[in-house]
Amino acid sequence: MEALMSLIVGVLTAGGVYLLLRARxxxxxxxxxxxxxxxxxxxxxxxxxxxxxxPILDPEVSRYxxxxxxxxxxxxxVISFAMTAFVIMLAxxxxxxxxxxxxxxxxxxxxxxxxxx
Amino acid sequence: MNHxxxxxxxxxxxxxxxxxxxxxxxxxxxxxxxxxAAILGQILLAIELLIxxxxxxxxxxxxxxxxAPWGIVLVADRLAVWMLLVTSLLAFFALLHAMxxxxxxxxxxxxxxxxxxxxLNGAFLTGDLFNLFVFFEILLLASYGLLVHGGGAARVRAGxxxxxxxxxxxTLFLFAxxxxxGLTGTLNLADLSLKIAQLPPEDxxxxxxxxxxxxxxxxxxxxxxxxxxxxxxxxxSTSAPVAALFAIMTKVGAYSLLRVETLLFGEQAGILAGFYxxxxxxxxxxxxxxxxxxxxxxxxxxxxIAYLVxxxxxxLLAAFGLGSREGIAAGLYYLVHTTFATAAFFLLADLITxxxxxxxxxxxxxPALPNAGxxxxxxxxxxxxxxxxxxxxxxxxxxxxxxxxxxEPGWPWMLAVVLVGGLLGIVALARSGSLLFFHIRGxxxxxxxxxxxxxxxxxxxxxxxxxxxxCLALLIGSGPVLDLAEATAGQLLDPAGYIQAVLKPVGIQIxxxxxxx
Numbered sequence: 326m327e328a329l330m331s332l333i334v335g336v337l338t339a340g341g342v343y344l345l346l347r348a349r350x351x352x353x354x355x356x357x358x359x360x361x362x363x364x365x366x367x368x369x370x371x372x373x374x375x376x377x378x379x380p381i382l383d384p385e386v387s388r389y390x391x392x393x394x395x396x397x398x399x400x401x402x403v404i405s406f407a408m409t410a411f412v413i414m415l416a417x418x419x420x421x422x423x424x425x426x427x428x429x430x431x432x433x434x435x436x437x438x439x440x441x442x
Numbered sequence: 443m444n445h446x447x448x449x450x451x452x453x454x455x456x457x458x459x460x461x462x463x464x465x466x467x468x469x470x471x472x473x474x475x476x477x478x479a480a481i482l483g484q485i486l487l488a489i490e491l492l493i494x495x496x497x498x499x500x501x502x503x504x505x506x507x508x509x510a511p512w513g514i515v516l517v518a519d520r521l522a523v524w525m526l527l528v529t530s531l532l533a534f535f536a537l538l539h540a541m542x543x544x545x546x547x548x549x550x551x552x553x554x555x556x557x558x559x560x561x562l563n564g565a566f567l568t569g570d571l572f573n574l575f576v577f578f579e580i581l582l583l584a585s586y587g588l589l590v591h592g593g594g595a596a597r598v599r600a601g602x603x604x605x606x607x608x609x610x611x612x613t614l615f616l617f618a619x620x621x622x623x624g625l626t627g628t629l630n631l632a633d634l635s636l637k638i639a640q641l642p643p644e645d646x647x648x649x650x651x652x653x654x655x656x657x658x659x660x661x662x663x664x665x666x667x668x669x670x671x672x673x674x675x676x677x678x679s680t681s682a683p684v685a686a687l688f689a690i691m692t693k694v695g696a697y698s699l700l701r702v703e704t705l706l707f708g709e710q711a712g713i714l715a716g717f718y719x720x721x722x723x724x725x726x727x728x729x730x731x732x733x734x735x736x737x738x739x740x741x742x743x744x745x746x747i748a749y750l751v752x753x754x755x756x757x758l759l760a761a762f763g764l765g766s767r768e769g770i771a772a773g774l775y776y777l778v779h780t781t782f783a784t785a786a787f788f789l790l791a792d793l794i795t796x797x798x799x800x801x802x803x804x805x806x807x808x809p810a811l812p813n814a815g816x817x818x819x820x821x822x823x824x825x826x827x828x829x830x831x832x833x834x835x836x837x838x839x840x841x842x843x844x845x846x847x848x849x850e851p852g853w854p855w856m857l858a859v860v861l862v863g864g865l866l867g868i869v870a871l872a873r874s875g876s877l878l879f880f881h882i883r884g885x886x887x888x889x890x891x892x893x894x895x896x897x898x899x900x901x902x903x904x905x906x907x908x909x910x911x912x913c914l915a916l917l918i919g920s921g922p923v924l925d926l927a928e929a930t931a932g933q934l935l936d937p938a939g940y941i942q943a944v945l946k947p948v949g950i951q952i953x954x955x956x957x958x959x
Binding site: 360428 | 572576579583586590593594595598599601602603605606609610612613616617619620621623624629
């Protein structure tokens, strides 16, 4: 399970970094989303992976799973949702203000050719 | 347990919420007064806290009365309160300048301003790594809104870069926090300090990785080279009061670096002792050199000031990187000076831009300024401050850093870089000053030769003059301020008091069944 978990975190991070380095705001937003998925799984695993154990005090149980990473992940998910919403709004605004969806706001060669024709 | 510790968080949060809800019911003047009163309240709170912690006490506030390693804790020591006071004083003058009309450009300027202060105060007061992340997010979210306040293509483009790079930084922060939790099982900074010192040798590798991830995050916030490239366009394109308030944003990164450097990787940390200091000194000097070159090459005044912010960050972090008591104390003195001086410069650039009409703040020969005497005088004083020339506080700060550097084996390097960087800064500022005030040229065809005369410029320059007077007060009060800075550095280098104050039992039982067993 540990190997599978680390593989998933690694693949998500790699995909996120690749998309983040693209020139269009849409792929950048997708890349950020993939990165937050990766970090959420990473945080979740930082309390060690335990199956079938309760996270709260129970007099009949002696084996627990760590509840803190779950609370951290919950916080991280909420924050990343808000941030994703904000960055999408900003990307739309940039699209409207700058006339294209390039991250640097430049018109690409193809765009200018299209506008000429 | 002192409830005053949480007051600097509650005040901006409540006032910010109130300002958000009262947009339709309260008049603009009432909202301005409310915002200003809240900042005055924060200044008073910071002074009150400074009196309480001045003798070396570390005040703690355990939220919900949960004992420290489990619950969330706020810590007010000398450094945190020092930063609170600088922030609130800066915010006061930035807001005064914003009241000249910037705050009406979009609907939510006032709530965002208070929420920004909420995030800043929280980042300074928290004693928990994950809460530091949360407060970073709060202050960043408010800063995203403030940065694009007023709109315009340049602002939105710079804002997009700023937001994306900071979101990547937040992700790295979470990776670092998760790694620390996985290694030590705690996120409380005081507890982390104890646990890192006891790490088994096989865990030192992952601990180094986590520490370096954290260093990258804070370096990004502080604009330390090579992660400084976002700063110039973000600061140069935003509105002046926001740029002035952002003078404290890089200092949040510097504060976090100093806190982690001394608390987690201080002398008590065993093998990892001095882990951050070894990076901060060379990177700080590199930042200083690159910033000075940028200031020399800038073609707009505001971009030039933004590069001078990069220069000051470099000197500040190099001073912190010395790791000695004198170095940190000199850095803390310089931090106050550079925050006020660069903020005053951004406000002054705004006044100059308004007066210059078509030439705006571009460093080209432009129209004659109607109020050249006042503006030129202010420019001269501010340039002396920022360049670190005697007899003003910039010189004192720089001199103290250089004197502390003499104890370092590589001191010739540090002296050479700082002095050459200072010279480049003077050249750049002298060039801009002569272009702005002496090199007068009529406008091209179709452009008005004279800009419309500004309404009450002397009144508009009062916030700028206020910030400059704060720098003057810093110079006159150098003795007491330096004593406090030395005491703060001493407290940082001996974190036992901090750790004990946070982790001592708060004298209550968590659950009745634990007492019985």
